[in-house]
Amino acid sequence: MGLTAQSTGRHAADRFSERQQNHADYIVALAGNPNVGKSTVFNALTGLHQHTGNWPGKTVAGAVGHFHSHGYELNLVDLPGTYSLSTNSAEEEVARDYICSKKAHCTVVVCDATALERSLNLVLQVLEITPHVVVCLNLLDEAKKKGIHINTAHLSKQIGVPVVGTSARNGKGLDRLVQKILSVCRKEIPVHSYYCRYPPLIEEAIQDVLSHLPISEDNRFRALCLLDNDSQAVGKGEEEAAQCAARWQNSLKQNNLLPLCDTIASSIIQQAEEIYAGTVTIHTAQTDQRDRQIDRILMSRKAGIPMMLFLLGIILWITISAANVPSQLLSQFFSWAGDGIAQGLILLKTPSWLQSLLMDGIYGTLTWVVAVMLPPMAIFFPLFTLLEDFGYLPRIAFNLDHAFCKAHACGKQALTMSMGLGCNAAGVVGCRIIDSPRERMIAILTNSFVPCNGRFPTLIAIMTVFFAGLAAAPLQPAISALLLLCTLVVATCMTLLISRLLSATILHGMPSSFVMELPPYRRPQIKKVLVRSLCDRTLSVLSRAVCVAAPAGIVIWIMANITMGDATILSHCASFLDPFGRLIGLDGVILFAFLLGFPANEIVLPIILMAYLSSGTLVEYESLAALHSILTANGWNIITAVNMVILCLFHFPCSTTCLTIKKETGSFKWTALAFFLPTACGLLLCFLFTSLMRLIGFA
Amino acid sequence: MNEPIPLSALADGQCGRISSVSLTGPIRRRLQDLGMIEGTKIKCLQKGPSGDPIAFFVRGTAIAIRQKDASLIHIC
Numbered sequence: 001m002g003l004t005a006q007s008t009g010r011h012a013a014d015r016f017s018e019r020q021q022n023h024a025d026y027i028v029a030l031a032g033n034p035n036v037g038k039s040t041v042f043n044a045l046t047g048l049h050q051h052t053g054n055w056p057g058k059t060v061a062g063a064v065g066h067f068h069s070h071g072y073e074l075n076l077v078d079l080p081g082t083y084s085l086s087t088n089s090a091e092e093e094v095a096r097d098y099i100c101s102k103k104a105h106c107t108v109v110v111c112d113a114t115a116l117e118r119s120l121n122l123v124l125q126v127l128e129i130t131p132h133v134v135v136c137l138n139l140l141d142e143a144k145k146k147g148i149h150i151n152t153a154h155l156s157k158q159i160g161v162p163v164v165g166t167s168a169r170n171g172k173g174l175d176r177l178v179q180k181i182l183s184v185c186r187k188e189i190p191v192h193s194y195y196c197r198y199p200p201l202i203e204e205a206i207q208d209v210l211s212h213l214p215i216s217e218d219n220r221f222r223a224l225c226l227l228d229n230d231s232q233a234v235g236k237g238e239e240e241a242a243q244c245a246a247r248w249q250n251s252l253k254q255n256n257l258l259p260l261c262d263t264i265a266s267s268i269i270q271q272a273e274e275i276y277a278g279t280v281t282i283h284t285a286q287t288d289q290r291d292r293q294i295d296r297i298l299m300s301r302k303a304g305i306p307m308m309l310f311l312l313g314i315i316l317w318i319t320i321s322a323a324n325v326p327s328q329l330l331s332q333f334f335s336w337a338g339d340g341i342a343q344g345l346i347l348l349k350t351p352s353w354l355q356s357l358l359m360d361g362i363y364g365t366l367t368w369v370v371a372v373m374l375p376p377m378a379i380f381f382p383l384f385t386l387l388e389d390f391g392y393l394p395r396i397a398f399n400l401d402h403a404f405c406k407a408h409a410c411g412k413q414a415l416t417m418s419m420g421l422g423c424n425a426a427g428v429v430g431c432r433i434i435d436s437p438r439e440r441m442i443a444i445l446t447n448s449f450v451p452c453n454g455r456f457p458t459l460i461a462i463m464t465v466f467f468a469g470l471a472a473a474p475l476q477p478a479i480s481a482l483l484l485l486c487t488l489v490v491a492t493c494m495t496l497l498i499s500r501l502l503s504a505t506i507l508h509g510m511p512s513s514f515v516m517e518l519p520p521y522r523r524p525q526i527k528k529v530l531v532r533s534l535c536d537r538t539l540s541v542l543s544r545a546v547c548v549a550a551p552a553g554i555v556i557w558i559m560a561n562i563t564m565g566d567a568t569i570l571s572h573c574a575s576f577l578d579p580f581g582r583l584i585g586l587d588g589v590i591l592f593a594f595l596l597g598f599p600a601n602e603i604v605l606p607i608i609l610m611a612y613l614s615s616g617t618l619v620e621y622e623s624l625a626a627l628h629s630i631l632t633a634n635g636w637n638i639i640t641a642v643n644m645v646i647l648c649l650f651h652f653p654c655s656t657t658c659l660t661i662k663k664e665t666g667s668f669k670w671t672a673l674a675f676f677l678p679t680a681c682g683l684l685l686c687f688l689f690t691s692l693m694r695l696i697g698f699a
Numbered sequence: 700m701n702e703p704i705p706l707s708a709l710a711d712g713q714c715g716r717i718s719s720v721s722l723t724g725p726i727r728r729r730l731q732d733l734g735m736i737e738g739t740k741i742k743c744l745q746k747g748p749s750g751d752p753i754a755f756f757v758r759g760t761a762i763a764i765r766q767k768d769a770s771l772i773h774i775c
Binding site: 262269272401411 | 722725732750765
């Protein structure tokens with residue numbers, strides 16, 4: 001369902017906390033390959049709204065939810081998606097450690113029924129660790145549509161654990177899933193451990209190591225870990241077994257069975273292949289024909305990039321044209337309601353300074369944010385979510401990987417940038433999908449080069465007023481959209497450039513590899529996405545408006561109304577910054593507004609207006625046309641507007657994003673760099689642009 | 700069968716069977732996780748807008764890898 005309030009902002013990096021798990025009767029872990037609908041199952045069971053979308057890796061932080069069934073309280077832990085339990089990536093380690101820790105009474109392995117063979121791989125690996133497993137065959141409806149028939153009873157018999165088919169998106173099969181989970185938790189189902197068969201010599205070695213291990217359910221897995229000596233530190237009481245494992249290394253080597261992880265992997269894959277062949281029948285020859293046809297257009301040599309720009313352009317165009325109407329209605333309503341409230345305040349005989357503080361300070365800023373900033377944000381988000389649900393984002397990464405490779409970065413960075421369009425904090429957390437630490441750091445540092453949702457409305461307003469405003473009214477949204485698209489292209493180019501620069505300097509290195517799954521296209525649940533995402537976004541923007549815009553309104557009002565010496569605090573601050581602002585083609589008020597806008601980008605423009613209006617030139621600002629007159633009255637021209645766009649694109653990330661970067665990198669230095677890098681870029685670009693304009697005599 | 704050729708040399712729509720994977724490190728593991736081991740059937744779907752990366756069809760899923768890595772996987 002796209003980014004949600006729980007996956008953006010300050011909750012973006014929250015991981016599952018142990019505290020929440022204490023009271024439940026049973027703990028259930030949810031494991032599975034990336035992008036098999038784990039989060040959908042999680043949301044369906046718990047009624048929470050974790051971010052879901054059609055691309056591998058979006059659940060990067062585990063979530064915990066709980067639900068009640070048959071009088072029991074169950075805690076559900078959503079683990080990050082993993083292709084296997086053996087790899088070295090941090091996220092897969094989280095999943096593996098959790099399953100190994102035996103905190104869960106039952107582990108549900110969610111499988112993609114349309115690509116069962118690969119999912120089985122993970123099922124067999126989990127079965128090596130614990131027999132308390134329920135296999136959830138998700139996306140069964142989609143598999144049926146593709147002519148894939150799965151004999152679940154046979155599969156269950158083969159692997160010895162319950163198998164339940166579900167279509168979590170429609171809520172089908174979830175009751176049965178809960179039933180099976182409960183019976184596994186209550187140990188009502190006899191445990192038949194399925195053991196993977198390995199070559200005879202390895203089996204012999206396992207038996208030998210096993211005889212030195214204390215008895216427990218997963219000691220076969222422990223024995224394998226010890227034999228594969230590079231995998232993990234030796235646990236308590238396992239020293240003897242580890243010595244035994246070390247003795248086996250030579251004979252394993254002589255028989256060409258090393259590295260052991262390779263042999264284990266191929267044994268598991270072969271058995272998954274056998275089980276798959278025995279349980280799945282495919283009725284049509286080409287199950288993925290439609291996907292490939294779409295791919296041939298969306299990822300083709302000629303049309304791939306143009307289609308990408310076209311789709312993004314359409315979304316921006318819809319956003320801008322659709323935002324106009326609610327924007328105007330909201331401003332009219334607020335201006336009407338404002339008059340009423342002002343009348344009321346007069347009737348109540350409130351002191352005039354309080355009236356001014358409430359109306360000009362709080363009410364003005366708050367309603368401006370809601371009327372101008374909210375509509376584009378609330379419209380862009382659901383539309384983008386539709387693309388995400390459809391499965392388009394991985395294709396963007398595919399199309400752009402070559403460019404990122406040239407910048408010595410990873411194509412998955414394009415995915416994190418896409419998330420950054422929604423919320424930079426979410427984008428920074430999303431960087432966990434990038435395996436190489438160096439490339440991940442590049443993606444984190446450059447994420448705020450992509451304008452987030454909070455900066456969109458500012459860009460749209462400036463573009464509409466200063467550039468598109470020159471054209472005929474019906475064309476204005478299209479021109480604004482085109483200009484916005486261009487700024488996004490500029491932002492992407494800048495990201496690539498800075499990534500290359502970082503790769504050549506402090507984050508020196510060559511591009512590593514890019515392995516990415518291109519998931520099947522799915523028909524987005526249009527109605528559900530639109531309604532949920534719209535409400536979610538509206539609520540979260542509203543709450544931010546109250547939390548940030550209202551206090552900012554108070555601060556700016558106080559600064560504009562308290563005089564020190566010969567001028568107000570505001571004009572002191574503004575005139576202090578003014579010389580520098582003028583140097584780069586802006587002014588002191590604008591720079592000051594950016595500084596005050598640190599908690600949230602959407603309040604930058606309202607602060608600028610408040611500051612201008614408070615210093616005498618009182619103009620009603622009911623529409624964007626009025627915006628133009630306020631700004632030009634304060635010395636804005638086209639060059640100021642361009643500089644404003646540049647600085648809006650490239651300046652320090654908001655406070656939430658900075659905190660997230662600190663959490664993700666664990667380093668103050670990197671956070672500082674993430675703060676100063678875009679700021680320096682923005683200021684430098686403004687300076688260069690203004691100097692160039694001055695040189696050729698435009699300013 | 701024929702002489703092994705690098706996976707990157709497959710034309711769009713052509714199939715093959717992996718004969719060796721000469722990659723090392725994390726990417727080798729990653730490909731293993733996706734079921735790409737010796738003997739696996741693989742089909743080239745299409746190349747990216749600039750010829751790189753390349754999308755392949757393996758065990759029921761489409762997987763994109765870079766040309767540089769694909770040239771170190773051989774098929775016959």
